Amino acid sequence: MHVEHLLRDETLGLRLLWAEDTLLEREISGVTVTDLEDPARFVRSGEAVLSGLVWWTPDRDQGRTERFVAGLRSADAAVLLAGEETHGSVPDDLVAACLRHRIPLAAVPAHVMFRAVTDKVYLQQWGELSRHHALPENARTRLSRLAAQGSGPGEVVTAAFAHLGRTAVAYVLTATGRTVAATPGAPALPAAEAAALLASGAGATVPVDADAAPTPYERWHLHLPDPGAAPPRMLQEVAAVLSRCQEGQGRRRAAAHQAADELGALLAGNGADAPAVETALRNCGLPAAEEHYRVIAADAGARGEGLAKGALAEAVAHAAGAEPTAVGWLPDGTAFAVVPGAAVSLSEAWPLVAACEPAVPLHGGTGAPAAGPQGLAGALAEARYALASARGTAPDVSSLADTATLTSLERLLTGIPAEVRSVYSRTVLGPLLDTRTAGAAPLLHTLRTFLACDGSWARTAEALHLHVNTVHYRIRRTEHFTGRDLSRLADRLDLWTALLCHGAVHPADPGPQPSVPPAG
Numbered sequence: 456m457h458v459e460h461l462l463r464d465e466t467l468g469l470r471l472l473w474a475e476d477t478l479l480e481r482e483i484s485g486v487t488v489t490d491l492e493d494p495a496r497f498v499r500s501g502e503a504v505l506s507g508l509v510w511w512t513p514d515r516d517q518g519r520t521e522r523f524v525a526g527l528r529s530a531d532a533a534v535l536l537a538g539e540e541t542h543g544s545v546p547d548d549l550v551a552a553c554l555r556h557r558i559p560l561a562a563v564p565a566h567v568m569f570r571a572v573t574d575k576v577y578l579q580q581w582g583e584l585s586r587h588h589a590l591p592e593n594a595r596t597r598l599s600r601l602a603a604q605g606s607g608p609g610e611v612v613t614a615a616f617a618h619l620g621r622t623a624v625a626y627v628l629t630a631t632g633r634t635v636a637a638t639p640g641a642p643a644l645p646a647a648e649a650a651a652l653l654a655s656g657a658g659a660t661v662p663v664d665a666d667a668a669p670t671p672y673e674r675w676h677l678h679l680p681d682p683g684a685a686p687p688r689m690l691q692e693v694a695a696v697l698s699r700c701q702e703g704q705g706r707r708r709a710a711a712h713q714a715a716d717e718l719g720a721l722l723a724g725n726g727a728d729a730p731a732v733e734t735a736l737r738n739c740g741l742p743a744a745e746e747h748y749r750v751i752a753a754d755a756g757a758r759g760e761g762l763a764k765g766a767l768a769e770a771v772a773h774a775a776g777a778e779p780t781a782v783g784w785l786p787d788g789t790a791f792a793v794v795p796g797a798a799v800s801l802s803e804a805w806p807l808v809a810a811c812e813p814a815v816p817l818h819g820g821t822g823a824p825a826a827g828p829q830g831l832a833g834a835l836a837e838a839r840y841a842l843a844s845a846r847g848t849a850p851d852v853s854s855l856a857d858t859a860t861l862t863s864l865e866r867l868l869t870g871i872p873a874e875v876r877s878v879y880s881r882t883v884l885g886p887l888l889d890t891r892t893a894g895a896a897p898l899l900h901t902l903r904t905f906l907a908c909d910g911s912w913a914r915t916a917e918a919l920h921l922h923v924n925t926v927h928y929r930i931r932r933t934e935h936f937t938g939r940d941l942s943r944l945a946d947r948l949d950l951w952t953a954l955l956c957h958g959a960v961h962p963a964d965p966g967p968q969p970s971v972p973p974a975g
Contacts, residue, residue: 670765
């Protein structure tokens with residue numbers, strides 16, 4: 456279907472406001488409905504864009520209009536179809552902007568439903584497909600209508616395989632093995648088993664190539680355990696419809712992601728009051744009076760820039776199922792999620808999600824359940840600290856940490872930035888870390904052993920194969936250089952913490968190490 460064909464359809468009554476003849480000859484690849492001020496990310500090349508102009512305001516903010524139309528130009532949209540219901544007519548500055556950017560513009564009368572336009576485009580596209588298809592005509596017609604109506608993947612696979620009866624079992628799976636949809640009566644497929652099937656190539660699997668899957672974790676696959684249950688051409692046709700389905704879901708999620716980002720900014724800021732948080736929760740589609748919530752923070756590092764939110768959304772979908780969740784970005788670029796309930800666990804899903812991109816270390820952190828909306832800011836702070844601990848413990852290995860596991864000083868310190876730990880150790884240990892200080896290495900080793908032996912002179916001497924008087928001498932020298940009194944518990948804790956921050960004590964083996972030769 457070309458732009459001019461759509462505009463000439465009398466059943467729609469679209470009114471052309473500006474276009475050039477050459478632009479009217481352009482073929483329409485699909486339809487996107489959006490009221491985002493910057494639609495570029497969600498529009499594909501050649502698409503007709505339907506907008507109710509909710510983003511436009513009569514304050515003559517031409518910068519907003521310019522951004523919208525420039526976004527359509529950068530995305531290579533075929534035509535803008537502007538609804539007249541919101542403002543009564545199409546604003547003059549929008550017409551002028553379309554002329555400047557050479558975007559054909561037509562008005563959609565208030566009585567015309569946007570769905571009528573999308574139905575017209577997609578039904579025409581399906582009607583123009585080759586008649587040499589594996590799907591029966593009635594099934595193909597049904598699927599075309601479902602695609603035009605924005606139906607979910609469950610309806611699509613049910614309609615696609617209905618003519619095969621119960622002989623065909625089909626699943627729509629994410630790359631992590633999560634079941635998005637399945638044919639009626641299909642047995643439940645555990646995520647780990649499904650991920651293994653996708654990795655092994657067993658059965659028949661067709662990737663769903665949708666531009667709306669921004670990360671590899673969220674990519675769909677149409678999978679049939681029995682490769683002979685349906686012809687390959689049929690699977691390709693069904694996958695094409697599913698791609699439209701996922702793209703539609705992605706566009707609808709845009710507003711939800713924006714609401715989640717606003718919630719994240721509120722929780723990360725100072726002084727967020729309970730009513731504002733409750734309003735932000737409702738905007739995300741979450742209950743504002745839940746007894747408990749879980750907050751998760753995630754990061755994919757420099758190698759996975761921009762991937763953390765998709766990975767976290769997939770992990771949360773495993774754990775929460777169909778329950779409403781909020782997943783977005785914090786102002787500093789950390790991904791976060793809020794999930795109602797206290798019993799949400801990501802421990803099983805995290806390895807499956809991380810395995811999708813083994814070269815990208817995926818780190819996550821969770822805190823204690825938040826007690827109502829007023830506890831969300833504190834729960835987010837806990838989750839971010841646990842995330843820092845996961846990164847600090849194993850920077851190159853995917854892991855998920857919980858503040859409940861920070862049960863020792865060694866584990867607690869992993870959440871403090873490495874730069875801060877380094878400054879603390881240099882400040883407290885001082886000359887003991889300076890190789891120019893005479894006997895610094897033996898003194899540092901003696902201090903470590905003395906503290907590991909709970910301040911016992913005899914046990915320290917035995918561990919180091921030294922005379923106890925030598926141990927006394929070295930400890931006095933250590934006290935001189937550090938300005939600490941090792942007879943005081945507080946000073947011992949300060950020095951032990953500094954050793955941990957310096958890495959002179961391995962968390963997994965805090966006991967004495969083989970001694971160095973005695974040195975006075």
